[in-house]
Amino acid sequence: MHVFLPDGKQLDLPEHATALDAAQAIGPRLAQDALAATANGVLTDLMTPLPEGAQISLITKKNPGEAQSIFRHSLVHVLSQAVNEFYAAKGYPVGSVKRGVGPSIENGFYQDFDLPEPLKEEDLPALEGVMRDIIGRNLDFVRTEVSKAEALRVFGHDPYKVELIGELPDDEPITFYTQGDYVDLCRGPHFPRTGALPQAFKLTSTSGAYWRGSEKNPILQRVYGVAFASQKELDAYLERLEEAKKRDHRKLGRELELFTIDPLVGKGLPLWLPNGTTLREELTRFLREQQFQRGYQGVITPNIGNLELYKTSGHYQNYSESNFSPITVDDEQYMLKPMNCPHHVRIYASKPRSYRDLPVRLAEFGTVYRYEQSGELNGLTRVRGFTQDDAHIFCRPDQLKKEFLDVLDLTVLVLSTFGMNDVRFRVGTRDPEGSKYVGSDENWTAAEDQIIQAVEEVGLPYSIEPGDAAFYGPKLDFVVRDVIGREWQLGTIQVDYNLPERFDITYTGEDGADHRPVMIHRAPFGSLERFVGILIEHYGGDFPLWLAPRQIAIIPIADRHNDYAEELRAELHAAGLRAEVDDSSNRMNAKVRSAELSKIPVMLIVGDKEQEDRAVSVRERTPEGHKERKAVALSDLKTELLERYNARQ
Template sequence: MPKVTFKNGAVLDVPSGQTVAQALALAGVPVGSDLLAANVNGQPTDLSAVLTADSVIDPLHFNSVEGREVYRHSSTHLMAQAVKELFPNAQLTIGPALEDSFYYDFAFDRPFTPEDLEKIEARALEIAKRKLPISRREFSKQEAIDFFQSRGEHYKVELIKGFPDHEPISAYTQGDFVDLCRGPHLPSTGHIGAFKLLTTAGAYWRGDERNPMLQRIYGTSFPTKTELDAHMARLEEIKRRDHRKVGKELDLISVQDEIGPGLVLWHPKGAAIRLLIENFWREQHLKDGYELVYSPHVARLDLWKTSGHVDYYRENMFASMKLEGSEYQLKPMNCPYHIMIYKSHLRSYRDLPIRYGELGTVYRYERTGVLHGLLRVRGFTQDDAHLFCRPDQIETEVSRVLDFTFFILRTFGFNEFEVFLSTRPKESVGADEHWTLATSALEAALKGREIAFHLDPGGGAFYGPKIDIKIKDALGRSWQCSTIQIDFNNPERFELRYIGEDGKPHQPIMIHRALMGSIERFFGILIEHYGGAFPVWLAPVQAIVMSITDQQREFVGTVVAEMKAAGLRVEADLRNEKIGLKIREAEKAKIPFMFVVGDREVQSRSLSVRGRSGANLGTMTIAGALDLLRAEANRSTQQHSPTS
């Protein structure tokens, strides 16, 4: 008789042959439509699974990550069944759950139309109302091949042929629909409450552009229509804030076919913001003990052979070029240059740590299908730094970097973080003692700063463990930006040394570190975080002074000149247009402040002040308006300095 332990601490002896659902019912857990599956000994499991041994059971609902994955994975099957009922010739391929949505790829002879999506969605909702039980069945490998071959599902057969020979293969059935899947799934289609199809796209089979093009359908699902409606409203807000749309509207950036995909043009206003970001970055790095360096955009291919990039990263590098009998390579990383700067002198233990920082532009060959505005590009500038230190300095240096990272991110308006400690992967290099030392130092630095973190077993780089920091934007989305990586591999490859206190040569530890990730991607995130309404210190135009008639031109010019002389970014609008139009256009351009000047303001040498949200802030003297701008411009950067 299996002994079952529940999350609340209860322990029950359950009769043999009982299912997970029956065990939960015996423990008094309501087995209703909100119970989706269960974690059994840490593994998500169907409620219909039979218990055969002692187990620890934790019920899964929609409010858990695992519960949502089960819910949306079953939603992909619901959509796939609807497609097969409406378009029997469509072949099934794969259909995973995503963070807040799902998709399924179909082999079909044409793209699905909006009218098709309406029909598929309606049919899926009808299947949900049928409340079809969802059941698991298992095959041997040959049985699975024969079964799916008989149904004409050739892509499923291809997948099965790649599975191990002696492991059982599972499939899930709901009515007449059967799909290859490891599960788990909901008890029935009736558990799916609100269901919505979103869009279509093309996708290559197995992500390889040499393979056939498939038709992908995206959708989402929630237990209730209220939750679905809230999610759809959020998607509309995401669409409204899309950095590609806002970047074009505010004339910040562009990506043009004549230049090439994934290559960004920074327009004057976008470049103004970039300059502010970069100047702040440089100023803070110098304050925090970094030395700034510059490196060329190309190097001999041999450098990238020594670093290992040719072996491990070749598919993401542009083709090399021949010059004067040597092969040269556009740089995909800045690391080897900083290593060579370190190596240019004999170093003592007293010299360490050495911290090199660079806003270095790199080039990576990303496939056209994954390019996405500023978020995925081929040429970008990393806010890169490499620290060279002794083994006994790792924890202190990592602690400094953590403080510095949170200071930088908070200055730009990000205050919610998720932190991950990633440990040694299966494919890795380096001695066990190095990995243990580095991982312990990273963990000690996090605990020393009382930073909550998640463990990511096996998620480290092949050359060392790392800390990754995700930021949350105004819409609650997570973005991976900052990373701190320990590296023993490159110091060994490049034979780096320092002379220790014992007079003997020793190998330094190298720490790779990025705070924003890349200027392009970080700018894209900033645009969406603020919806283009940047804080005053980052706004390319902080205020606009506008005349009501031509009679105020001279006074407007005086005000603008005085504000520019004070270091503020102010423009004049002297057009012969109605003041209402000027105000609307300034609000649309998301300029923080509007100073309106009429005859009365000229006479009193004052300004009528409006905020970009439409608020009337009253009348101020020129000095008062200057103080307002200065105070707002300084507000965002008045954060605590990073700990020394």
């Protein structure tokens, strides 16, 4: 057989040769240093036969980071072997530990276990020690192919493996990977030996996880780990992890009294507290102003709809697992609204439309409901009831490009307003093999081409993600990197030729005939709940003045200054600024500390001199620390703060 090296050189190898054979053919030193390879751009290990004619590239210990998904998955096998040995040392017999799946994931790995007794968080360092011992043994990873019958014989004691094996084709070989006396069902790939694995890893936590994600199945214990090619990368990641814990929106949401989730109300149904409501209203006011300038019209739709509406749109069929069950009312079936777009289509259809009327831009902060499994709920970022900053533009085909570019401009403006300038753009297209998509190939091709043309026209870098489209149309997603390096998918713009067809909506053209409009679905925030959750973490709760629910704390030094402080509060409040007086019996330093903990951006301290001069001493929180000014005239300060508030700073 033949393979080709990166420089184009052809390498002649025995039939069914592996990447290790290729390395040995080049030289013994390379064979010793090789860790993995790519074949036709796909990561593979040194033990798996190469395809005939493959373009290959070898990965060595000089650049192990290029194969991080492989070494992370190999660490999963080391973890599983360590768990076996950990429980054997406790006296449990062989076969007591049963295993679900164990993939590599972003930054690390996890493995699901059915254990004879649960692991505790305090067991993780000891388990990590066993893993390092296994790595030190330098055990070879050995790949073998077995029949389905042999696989079932080996794993007959483990119901999870038996279930997975049962789903594999009868006539294809099944692969095992073995290191030492540990064997696992696995496709691979793996590093050649445990001693080659980077030791920059750490077990971080455990949690419960339903087998195969279904609440009908047993709960397994999931052990998480992080792993990198170097200790420097691991240390940097752990530092970011600690920072993320400080910024956790659930923790800050409680401390800053932004929202709560009450079990009596229901899981995944947040209650917005006064501070959180203020923050949310500032966001909606900002976007409403932008939409008004761009010719959007506000609409309001109900929280439930007739089931036939969602069947016509296709949401009922295509999102059946995430819809709440229908309810029967007066012999009709209704459903909690999963999407706003079918309602907006019916608003468009409520009267005849001419080509002169288009584009029609309908916007709504519309609350929708989706069923999420309990284990997937997470504060504000994964909920069951949420409000989308939804809008749908109905336009002529010749207007589509301009409208799409305007929405793109709006979404970039929204993100940049919040300092979210590190953005990558992802075009979600159809999966050529997928069956969920509705509409003609012609419409899909037109929609995908128009998104790509628009993005290229403004010079934005983008990636294409096949299979990431909605069932009715392709989309452009905005993936934002926050201040500590995490990525979040936020705004989205979708081009849709298909819902107008499904609902048979039209406009009268210049020729007097009926024509089909095109729809643009867009949501710059995505949803208010998720956006606020991400925003809390992005700012660490230190919101800029315009967004801060509590903008100004007025701190009288002594009780005799309370009346003056209250006068200041009333004047600032009348100007539209959110100010409050701390007239508690605490000393001034304690009041300042309290305002600091509440992350109030501006503190005004007033004493005898300030009262006499009708001035204030100002202490501000800034990203660089604190900024202090003495004897600032109230009139000047009020003007300055109003300018900052109105400029959204």
